Amino acid sequence: QSLPIFSSEEISKHNSKDNGIWVSYKDGVYDITDFVDLHPGGKKLTCEKIMLASGGPIDAFWNMYAVHKTDEVLEILEQYKIGSLSPEDQKPIDLNDPFSKDPFRLPVFRINSKKPFNAEPPIELLTDSYITPNELFYVRNHLPVPEIDPDSHRISVDLGDSSIQLSLEDLKTKFKPVTITTTIQCAGNRRQEMSDFKTKGLSWGPCAIGTARWTGARVRDILLSAGFDPDDKTIKHVHFNGFDDDITNTSYGASIPKQKAMSLDGDVIIAYKMNGVDIPRDHGYPVRAIVPGYVGARNVKWLRQITVGSDESTSHWQMNDYKAFSPSTTFETANYKKAPSIQEMPVISAISVPKPGSIIDPEDGMVEVKGYAWSGGGRDIMRVDVSADGGNTWQEASLTKDDPDADDSAHCWAWTLWTAEVPVAAGKVEIICKAIDSANNCQPEWIGPIWNLRGFLTNAWHRVNVTVEN
Amino acid sequence: QSLPIFSSEEISKHNSKDNGIWVSYKDGVYDITDFVDLHPGGKKLTCEKIMLASGGPIDAFWNMYAVHKTDEVLEILEQYKIGSLSPEDQKPIDLNDPFSKDPFRLPVFRINSKKPFNAEPPIELLTDSYITPNELFYVRNHLPVPEIDPDSHRISVDLGDSSIQLSLEDLKTKFKPVTITTTIQCAGNRRQEMSDFKTKGLSWGPCAIGTARWTGARVRDILLSAGFDPDDKTIKHVHFNGFDDDITNTSYGASIPKQKAMSLDGDVIIAYKMNGVDIPRDHGYPVRAIVPGYVGARNVKWLRQITVGSDESTSHWQMNDYKAFSPSTTFETANYKKAPSIQEMPVISAISVPKPGSIIDPEDGMVEVKGYAWSGGGRDIMRVDVSADGGNTWQEASLTKDDPDADDSAHCWAWTLWTAEVPVAAGKVEIICKAIDSANNCQPEWIGPIWNLRGFLTNAWHRVNVTVEN
Numbered sequence: 058q059s060l061p062i063f064s065s066e067e068i069s070k071h072n073s074k075d076n077g078i079w080v081s082y083k084d085g086v087y088d089i090t091d092f093v094d095l096h097p098g099g100k101k102l103t104c105e106k107i108m109l110a111s112g113g114p115i116d117a118f119w120n121m122y123a124v125h126k127t128d129e130v131l132e133i134l135e136q137y138k139i140g141s142l143s144p145e146d147q148k149p150i151d152l153n154d155p156f157s158k159d160p161f162r163l164p165v166f167r168i169n170s171k172k173p174f175n176a177e178p179p180i181e182l183l184t185d186s187y188i189t190p191n192e193l194f195y196v197r198n199h200l201p202v203p204e205i206d207p208d209s210h211r212i213s214v215d216l217g218d219s220s221i222q223l224s225l226e227d228l229k230t231k232f233k234p235v236t237i238t239t240t241i242q243c244a245g246n247r248r249q250e251m252s253d254f255k256t257k258g259l260s261w262g263p264c265a266i267g268t269a270r271w272t273g274a275r276v277r278d279i280l281l282s283a284g285f286d287p288d289d290k291t292i293k294h295v296h297f298n299g300f301d302d303d304i305t306n307t308s309y310g311a312s313i314p315k316q317k318a319m320s321l322d323g324d325v326i327i328a329y330k331m332n333g334v335d336i337p338r339d340h341g342y343p344v345r346a347i348v349p350g351y352v353g354a355r356n357v358k359w360l361r362q363i364t365v366g367s368d369e370s371t372s373h374w375q376m377n378d379y380k381a382f383s384p385s386t387t388f389e390t391a392n393y394k395k396a397p398s399i400q401e402m403p404v405i406s407a408i409s410v411p412k413p414g415s416i417i418d419p420e421d422g423m424v425e426v427k428g429y430a431w432s433g434g435g436r437d438i439m440r441v442d443v444s445a446d447g448g449n450t451w452q453e454a455s456l457t458k459d460d461p462d463a464d465d466s467a468h469c470w471a472w473t474l475w476t477a478e479v480p481v482a483a484g485k486v487e488i489i490c491k492a493i494d495s496a497n498n499c500q501p502e503w504i505g506p507i508w509n510l511r512g513f514l515t516n517a518w519h520r521v522n523v524t525v526e527n
Numbered sequence: 528q529s530l531p532i533f534s535s536e537e538i539s540k541h542n543s544k545d546n547g548i549w550v551s552y553k554d555g556v557y558d559i560t561d562f563v564d565l566h567p568g569g570k571k572l573t574c575e576k577i578m579l580a581s582g583g584p585i586d587a588f589w590n591m592y593a594v595h596k597t598d599e600v601l602e603i604l605e606q607y608k609i610g611s612l613s614p615e616d617q618k619p620i621d622l623n624d625p626f627s628k629d630p631f632r633l634p635v636f637r638i639n640s641k642k643p644f645n646a647e648p649p650i651e652l653l654t655d656s657y658i659t660p661n662e663l664f665y666v667r668n669h670l671p672v673p674e675i676d677p678d679s680h681r682i683s684v685d686l687g688d689s690s691i692q693l694s695l696e697d698l699k700t701k702f703k704p705v706t707i708t709t710t711i712q713c714a715g716n717r718r719q720e721m722s723d724f725k726t727k728g729l730s731w732g733p734c735a736i737g738t739a740r741w742t743g744a745r746v747r748d749i750l751l752s753a754g755f756d757p758d759d760k761t762i763k764h765v766h767f768n769g770f771d772d773d774i775t776n777t778s779y780g781a782s783i784p785k786q787k788a789m790s791l792d793g794d795v796i797i798a799y800k801m802n803g804v805d806i807p808r809d810h811g812y813p814v815r816a817i818v819p820g821y822v823g824a825r826n827v828k829w830l831r832q833i834t835v836g837s838d839e840s841t842s843h844w845q846m847n848d849y850k851a852f853s854p855s856t857t858f859e860t861a862n863y864k865k866a867p868s869i870q871e872m873p874v875i876s877a878i879s880v881p882k883p884g885s886i887i888d889p890e891d892g893m894v895e896v897k898g899y900a901w902s903g904g905g906r907d908i909m910r911v912d913v914s915a916d917g918g919n920t921w922q923e924a925s926l927t928k929d930d931p932d933a934d935d936s937a938h939c940w941a942w943t944l945w946t947a948e949v950p951v952a953a954g955k956v957e958i959i960c961k962a963i964d965s966a967n968n969c970q971p972e973w974i975g976p977i978w979n980l981r982g983f984l985t986n987a988w989h990r991v992n993v994t995v996e997n
Contacts (some may be wrong), residue, residue, distance in 0.1 A: 316938065320792050321790075322786075322790050322792055381909065381910070381963065381967060383910060383912050383921050383923055384912070384921055385920050385921040385922075397909045397910070397965070399967060400965065401965060402966065402967060403966055403967040403969070432966075433966050433967075434904065434906075434966050436904075439867045440853060440867070442854070442855075448975070448976060451855040452855075453853055468786065491976065493851065495867070495871060496902075496904050496906075497869060497871065497872060498874060499873070499971050499976070499977055501969050501971060502971065502976060506918060506969070514967050516967075
């Protein structure tokens with residue numbers, strides 16, 4: 058008996074007990090409605106996480122929770138098979154919509170903007186694995202995702218006098234491959250918390266951040282091979298330009314200091330692999346810049362050109378977007394020319410467990426709190442303090458780091474995950490976390506003194522309000 | 528007529544209008560009591576600064592206020608000459624006092640501890656010159672100042688298998704000289720502000736910080752010349768041991784990460800010049816380590832040995848002193864083994880003008896505020912915000928930097944001086960400053976959340992209370 062074929066769209070409608078809980082895995086479609094209550098672990102949290110996967114592919118979830126990848130589990134899943142996934146489950150292309158060729162994304166994303174696509178994974182998944190699965194990595198696109206033919210694609214390295222063109226194959230074979238584990242964070246991560254004030258920008262929660270292992274060639278090696286003189290004092294910036302462009306053929310662009318690009322310690326690469334596979338289209342296929350410890354915006358996707366210059370990139374995104382302002386600066390007084398570009402990121406942390414609004418049944422008066430902490434510039438996390446009594450007492454969290462590249466704190470590009478056992482009183486409780494990095498920088502206590510009209514760099518203490526049962 | 532000879536001690540008694548205002552310059556002694564009111568500029572502030580120089584040598588002050596170094600000014604000074612400085616104005620040596628051979632210091636210092644000598648310059652002088660004059664540079668000694676014969680002194684570079692001995696001459700001739708302008712700050716700078724709580728340590732004001740141009744040889748070059756293999760993964764730390772020791776012959780020691788010592792970007796040097804002259808005894812004559820962007824304690828003075836190791840230095844000062852703790856850690860719960868050593872310093876700023884308690888006559892409702900701002904790790908200062916209304920509104924300060932070595936923000940080892948014009952209301956006013964560094968880190972608002980039992984790393988917003996006249 059041949060099973061029916063279902064489209065992604067059809068599957069996505071089955072994401073509740075009422076409509077049935079469907080998932081796809083590889084090319085199979087499964088109705089797991091009856092299984093949810095049987096799932097081992099069986100805890101409320103597990104059920105919630107299964108529900109996050111409902112209505113879409115579970116492949117990424119199983120990559121994260123790798124315990125599923127056994128023959129036994131696959132046999133269980135096979136019992137629930139109801140059909141196959143349509144090979145043509147992509148929507149027909151609308152030629153008038155520049156975003157119509159954007160790739161498929163998991164329904165689990167919290168979408169801040171559809172076009173361009175800007176979305177973050179749910180907080181309860183974010184810190185379950187040290188390496189963020191590609192399919193769950195936050196997406197911050199500025200323009201439509203370009204379609205690039207990897208065979209004909211060339212990266213142009215233009216140095217004024219001289220110029221070289223590199224194919225993807227050149228990039229992979231002519232330069233020593235380097236793998237860097239780095240956390241990338243959007244300048245607007247946690248902007249939502251500035252929403253009590255007037256801000257301009259996408260209302261990101263705390264999940265516009267993720268960690269991946271990127272493999273590619275050092276920008277230093279590429280520039281040197283193109284004949285760049287690192288001692289040329291007139292050159293102060295290295296520019297990256299993307300393939301993504303708008304109706305006026307203006308493409309995304311950004312620049313970083315030459316010092317960062319050329320330093321052996323800077324670890325700036327042009328990556329062609331993300332966690333061991335080709336970079337997904339949303340993350341820059343086939344090649345993107347990776348600038349560890351810097352704001353996400355400089356990790357230019359769909360790279361088509363590297364140039365050098367005495368000044369910063371003149372792109373909109375370098376000159377008039379990712380800039381830092383004082384709390385007293387208004388849209389009227391903002392001087393974008395004078396304001397510094399956001400480059401290195403400050404220390405930040407956030408609570409991923411429990412979720413805001415949770416009702417908690419404490420064990421022996423203690424609650425387990427989890428989250429992430431990170432700092433830019435290669436700085437390690439030295440300590441995370443957690444409080445459930447308004448900061449009167451602090452518990453030190455246990456820190457976990459799983460970064461094969463970090464053999465000292467100066468190259469610590471990737472985040473730290475943490476867990477703390479915190480004593481809680483019954484009733485309404487605010488849980489607070491704050492991190493200290495290896496330069497002994499700390500997070501500000503509240504939004505007020507760091508508020509800025511663009512809502513960037515929200516790194517105040519993270520606060521989650523919950524109810525603790527008696 | 529031959530003028531009398533005076534000792535430093537005698538001169539130091541004449542430091543007020545009542546006792547007469549005496550100063551020395553080179554080998555001359557001058558009674559300038561009648562001149563103070565005639566001093567050009569004639570403002571209250573100028574008089575106060577002359578008073579700071581009274582009772583001691585004015586050479587350092589004139590180095591800072593270089594306008595004095597003209598024949599005209601010297602002629603004026605000559606009119607007030609009353610004698611010559613005693614060639615033997617050092618106190619007789621007490622053989623039972625290990626500190627008896629400590630060098631002469633200016634009476635202007637605010638002394639936190641005499642033995643070992645720990646002192647800071649007055650705040651109203653601190654930011655008058657970008658480069659802190661050697662004689663006014665804060666002193667933080669842990670032990671008596673050793674007497675070292677520069678000709679016989681050897682620096683031992685011990686790598687386990689191999690060892691080399693370097694004379695001062697070797698250091699100057701065998702390695703390329705490098706000059707680094709860097710700010711050095713004591714971990715305890717501004718500890719006084721934590722004094723409402725219980726802290727252990729010297730009660731430093733905001734002047735345990737200074738900036739100098741240091742000339743020396745790169746530690747990287749020295750270690751490579753001694754045969755050190757930078758790729759040896761078993762080696763993670765570079766140790767510095769001093770010549771200063773206590774009664775048990777235990778000398779001062781500290782270590783820094785190998786990454787910092789070996790990086791071309793780290794700019795770690797063994798210095799033999801401070802601002803172009805031999806390093807003064809209080810600052811490490813003849814040689815000291817300079818570790819830009821790190822806590823003062825790792826800039827080991829009177830260097831006698833460089834070693835490498837898999838672990839940090841086992842010295843008291845590395846293991847049981849300069850460490851960071853959570854606000855909830857007590858002397859009973861402090862785990863020095865687990866706590867991280869303080870290395871890179873966080874962003875800080877302080878107000879030098881006006882002084883606390885000043886009575887201010889504003890011009891058009893504005894007051895001029897000055898100060899310093901600095902961040903560790905080579906991070907530049909991006910912005911300084913100043914408020915006189917409790918942080919409701921902030922004025923951006925004008926920033927000044929005079930660092931010839933800093934051609935980009937990644938090597939920005941030295942501080943930024945700043946000036947702001949701030950609107951003030953009449954009455955009691957608290958002036959606040961806060962700085963943002965190039966990694967977008969900011970200072971915490973108050974002491975509470977960063978308080979620690981040792982009183983280190985006091986980088987909260989700096990607050991100065993003044994009275995503004997109607």
